[in-house]
Structure formats: C-alpha cells, structure tokens
Amino acid sequence: MKERYEFKEIEQRWQKEWKDAKAFKVTEDPNKKKYYVLEMFPYPSGKLHMGHVRNYSIGDVVARFKKMQGFNVLHPMGYDAFGLPAENAAIKNGVEPAKWTYENMAEMTAQLQQMGLSYDWDRELATCTPEYYKWMQWIFIQFYKKGLAYKKDNPVNWCPSCQTVLANEQVVDGCCERCKTPVTKKELSQWYFKITDYAERLLDNLDKLPGWPDKVKIMQRNWIGKSHGANVDFQIDGTDKVMTVYTTRCDTLFGCTYMVMAPEHPYVKELVAGTEYEAPVLAYIERCQHMNEIERTATTNEKTGEFIGRYAINPVNGKKVPIYISDYVLMGYGTGAIMAVPAHDQRDFDFAKKFGLDIIPVVDPGDPSIDLYNLTEAFEAEGTMINSEQFNGMNNYESIPKMIEWLGERNLAEATINYKLRDWLISRQRYWGTPIPMIYCEDCGWQPEKEENLPVMLPTDVEFTGKGESPITTSKTFVNTVCPCCGKPAKREVDTMDTFLDSSWYFLRYCDAHNDKEAFAKDKVDYWMNVDQYIGGVEHAILHLMYARFFNMALYDLGLVDTEEPFQNLLTQGMVTKGYTDDKGEYKVAKMSKSLGNVVSPHEIIDKYGADTARMFILFAAPPERELEWSDAGVEGSYRFLGRVYRMVYNFVEEFGNGELATTGSSKADEELLFTLHTTIKRVTDDIDKRFNFNTAISAIMELVNAMYKYKDGEVNAPLFRYALKMLITLLAPFVPHICSEMWEHMGFEGSVHDEAWPAYDESAMQRSTVEIVVQINGKVKARMDVDPEMDRDALGEFAMADEQIKALLEGKNVMKVIAVPGKLVNIVAK
C-alpha cells in the first residue's frame, strides 16, 4: 500500500484477483442458507449509464453483505439481448444484429468489471444465444400445450414507425413505448398468451408480497382492474337478438334512456343492413378505424356517434330505448355494449346532452342545492332510489345486489366480474427475437415444432428493409419445412416473440445457466428460488414484473418450479437526475438524457475518482427509492472521505506497525471509542439489513471515522485502535470493496475481508453508566442532566424537580403535572 491513494492501481489489481480466483462463484449447498439477489439485467446498448451504476451498486452491497452474514449468495448478471435497436443498427448501418449485440455485450462486461461487482460470471447468459432461446421456445410449446398460447385475428396496436404490433402494456399515452409514434389499429392474426386466466391469482397474490412497495402493488392492481357488476340482457326490439351489457351500476337501470354499442360490435352491421341508417353508420365505423389511439381515447373529445335505427327493451320496465354506436364504448371491455344512464354517468350525460336524449334521475342525493330535473352534470355518488318502482326509498348501493337477484330470477342478468387486463399479444414482425416455434400445415393447422428439433434457429440469410412483414419472410431457408404431425410440406411462423418473454424467466435460468438438457434442473431452481431481493427501476412496475409473475405462476402450474411468486422482495430504485439549463435559460432538474445534455458517464467518473468513489457517492447521496440528483461536488466529498480513511490506516501502520488486537480498553477514551464502534456496527447492520438505507449506514461510518480521528489526538491504545480499524474496514467492505481489500492486506489481516463474518455488536459496550436526559418546562428544553439509565419514572421526575436550575425557573409557578420518560426526558407542566 502506497502513501497516496492510487485508486486505479488498487482497483485493477483486486478486480483481476477476483476474476482469476472466481471469488464469487457459487454452487448449491444444502447446508447453507441461500440468498438470491438479482438486479434487472440490462439491454446491451453498449454503454453503462448512471442508472445501471446505481442499480448494480445497490445490489452489490446487498450481495456482499449477505455473503458476510454467512449466506450462500447467488448474484448473477447477463443480457436482455434481443430487441429492436440491434435491428435498427442493421437497417441503418448494415451491421448484422448479432455482431452489433455481441460487441456491445463485450464492451458492457468490461465496464461492469470495472465497477468491482461481485457477480458469479460463470452464470452469465444472453437471451439471444441459441442455448437460451432453445429453452424459451420449449417453454412456449409447454404453454401452447397447456392452452395458454393461441392465435387469433384481432384489431391490434400497430406502430407505423417500428412496423410491428405492440402489447397493450407497450402503448403509452397512445404512443409506441419505444419510439413515441402514435399507435394505430390493424387487423392481424397474432399469437397471444392467456394472461387473463391468471388475473385473479395475479391480483390475490399481491397480498402475499409484503416485501413489495405498495406503489408497485397498487399500479398492478389498477392495471388488472377488477370490477364487480352484472351482465344484463336487453332484447333488441323487432329481432331475435339479445344485447348483453356489462354494468357495475344495476341500481341505475330504471334511468337507462339509450344504449351504446362499440363501433366494432359484431351486431352493428347486421342491424343496419338495408336500412336508411346503413350508410352513415358504416361511414362512422370507417372513421373510427382510421383514428389512432390518441385521437380515439382523448377525453377532451366531444362525444360522437350514430343512431342505428333500432331500439332495445329495458328488462326492468319494458321501456323502448334507442341504440347508438359511439367510440366511447370499447369493444375490448365487458361485452362491447353499455346501457346509458345520463343522470348518473358523466360520459353518458355528455352524450345525451349532445344528442338531445332523455335524462331521468333515479338516485336522489338528498341535497337541496342539486336540481334533479335540471342537472348540470351527472350525479355519480350515493343516494336514495327514486323513479325505480319497488326499489324506491332504498339506498342505491344496497339495491345493487337486490336488483341483480330480481333480474337473475327472471333470467335477465347474472353477476359478473370484469378485468381491464387483456391477453398478452406476443407476436412481433421483427427479426431479432426468438422465433416462434410453430408450423402451419394445410391439413393439420398450427402445430408446435417437435421438441427434439429445437432450437428453431434464427436464419441469417435475411434482408432488413424496415418495412411491413417480419424480415424473416425474406429468408430462403427458413419458411419451408414439414409438418411435425403429418410430414407434408408446411410453413413456419415468421414472427418472433416479444422480448418481454425472454426476461420473464431469466432468473430461473441463472440457477442452472448452462444446462443443455433442460431449461433448468428442478432441484437447482428449488434450492435458489425465489429471488430474495430483486432490484430495478420502477418503470418496470407493470410490464416486466407482471409478465414475470405470470410466467412463474404458469411454470408452477406445469410443475416446473415450486414457488408461485418469483420475487420475494422488490426494491425500486429512483432515477438519476441532473440539473441543466433549458432553452429559456431556466435551471431544471431531470433524468439524465442525451437530448437534454445533462449526462455524466460512469466511465469518466471511474476514470477520475475510481469505482469505489462512484459507488460510495451514489449510495450516499440519497436513499435508494428516491430520485438522486447528481452532484460533482458530492462526488468530491466521497472521494475525500475515502482518502481520509486510507490515510488513517496508512499512518497508523507507519507509526504502530501490525500486531495484536484488543477488543477491550481501559481509559475513558477507550470506552468512548468502543461505545461509538459498537453503536456504529448496530446502526450499519440495521440500515443495510432492515431498511436498505445505505445513505445513513455510510453517514454512521463517517461519524465513526470522525470519532477515531478524535481518539487519535489523545493517547492511543494501539491494539484497541487496530481492532477498531479492522471493524471499520469490515463495515466499509460491501460499499467500497477495492480500497478495503487493500487496507485489509496492509494491516496484515488474514484472508480476504470479503470472506470475513459480518461483525456482531456487543450490547455491553453500548451500555453507559449515565445517560443524558433533557428537562423541559412546558415542552421547552431548559436543562440537561446525566442520570442512571435505569432510573424509573418517579425517581426521574423527583430528580429533575430537585435540580437547582429547574427550581429557580419554577419560582412563582404552579407545577400542574410532571411527565417523565426514562432514559429520554422530563417535561414539567407549570403555570
């Protein structure tokens, strides 16, 4: 160890040592308690950004800490390597997607290794390798056989720029999640996963995940969107057709004054055929199809629609009400048709006002300021039933089950549950993804490829035009094959899988990353799963985290895994932001991004200060869930702190050399040092283990360092101070592993600090003979005194009252009450 803190030399040396020794390689060990810590694997864009650094720094502290606590820690890393950017690079620069991806992965691996992360690199995986996607295809086939995968013609979300379909989850604000182009609808035959079969379990199990942030659970609950209601049948007048509507508000049935069908509703064309309404209705439908998602769903839009010339009969009172079509009714939810109650639903109210339809109130709010027969807006809350015959006078909410019962007895309705969650559209018209292992035969229909023929390899003889169909269509070798069923010529599916499938089970593959006989050995997965701590950005709260839960549940049902839920505890880290000046010269803070020019690259920080400093700063600047504002001055501070620790070790060894340790002391200063040391151990342990508050753990260590500097000014008990240094290095090791290895070695300690047991704190060293309490008068601090920590309530009160200073302050006042809290304070209430 040199006099100066040469971080580059130190970091390179220890990184090489860890790599060569495979220091973090693990195998299943039934005698040891396992701990699986996982950070969301990156897309190999080529460069690490600060969000990655934050994510992996957090994970690395947890992994190293748990290892020191004696757990058998699985901490793997890999790449979510399929995806659009590789393909775009091919279109733009003519680089092969595979080449582009593998080069990026190599670059990122080098950058990850510069951070000193404790990964078991032997388990590294990339989803774009045939070794991985073979098993992806195998899982697809298992799902297919179980009836969880099906092909269907449907209007789908289409991104005109990416030239591919998107899952509902990938449409954000009506635009493509990736390129922000407004999404349009297109009728296509596509593969789906039946995630809706799991809606109820995905919802229920959220209650069994106390280690997940409420925010994420709420977002998933909203996304699943369970609602209780009823399907109610309305006879269409003059036909044998029944129009079934879904409603959560059966209480308002008597207020129904018209009906609305979605423009895509299959009855519509039939009902208008040959009538005077046909032309305008078809024109309206046409217009809707050409609208993109934004135009269609904009709430500010005025309501539009067309009367279809038909009437439905309200089952509760036999009244005839007109049927309209309007785009505010969605085909994909409920039955694609609604009963409209303008008095008690704002959307219906707006529509009724525009089209001059009746508004009949059936729920009385009991508020004289509301003129029921001249409503200015819909009344949607609780009230008393009116205009509803035998239900009049009831509370409207209480009448709902009664109404459903009444209708049920007459076979007109049944209680129904609906979910907003839709089936997962997984086909993509792209090249760089896992080929869907399905074959179409004229005679046998869709058949899965034989398992022994997997993987269905991605062809390399393709052209990248960036237009229309999957580029795989251009392959001369891929499409034509034989039917696995009858052996006749057949054609392969040319679409690939959504890359979210790849990332829905990678955590299982890590348990047995190079198995070429099966996706993963069950005993290995049973040993490691589930993930004890998962860490990643909150942007995956719905997409990835719900898909992965669905996959794990389906695999559980297939008997392939033993746990239903894949992630026991989840930590969603906040964004890394930085200040910048916008066009108008205003100072703002936002997520680091190239377009705003507020990016700091990890590489430049590691180059200037080292990985330990980068890790320390990023963990110290904010608690992990919160947004972290980058500060160059703050980095400087972390660097200074490490220098301070380094010098303390270096100077101590210069002066006292290496030698024996003492865990007890004799002087008052010794005791004080031991007190600080042990309270620090406790604070740091709790902060990492129970709270994930690395920022306060680090500040506690900083306080210890300050206390040690103070101690060094007096008489130094060298064996005791040496012990304190040993503990200090141990506490710091999960945060800043390189410098700690270096200091550990310099002090002549055995082995590696990273194999040390995490220190235990000694309660007795944390006991003090006296404790300072404060004495308040009327809640204001007036005095401090040292007392025996054991002193009870009454004695404490008397002791405080006996104090001369307090007596003087109470002169001429009436003591009303004395509240004493042992070990903390006394509050005297006086007038």
Add this chain to the structure above:
RNA sequence: GCCGGAGUGGCGGAAUUGGCAGACGCGCCGGACUUAAAAUCCGGUGGGGGAAACCUCGUACCGGUUCGAGCCCGGUCUUCGGCACCA
C-alpha cells in the same frame, strides 16, 4: 378526472415507536501547516435579537388532538409519478 408519493437550512439529505429539529456530506466563513498555492488538519455555520449568558421564531399553508407534533387527525396549496371514455 381517479390513484399514489413528496414538500425540513444556501444545497443533497437525517430525525427508526409522538419525545433535544437540522445527524452525515456539500458549500461558505475563520484558523493551523506552507515562501505561496494545492492537498491536509482543526473550529464555526437555520432566521431575528443580544457584548455575552441567553431570549425568540422556525419542518409548504390554515386549524385540531396531545404534557409534548416534522411525525397523528381535518382542510388548503404546490409539486412529482402512475392510470385515464374500463361502463
């Protein structure tokens, strides 16, 4: 519109169960070392008043509960995030 966070010094943030508000770090001020600077070490640092002991105000705003509120309750404002015509 609905759902969920957050609001504390000049700044990032502490305060773990209702009990000393501002830990720790940054910045700033002063001192030591130095020919000088950097680096380092030591001290100070919420506002107002005071020579000082000390007094007083202070956790977005208004009100409440309590001996005691940054923390609990009611209301308001600001701000960030998610969802959004889901019947």
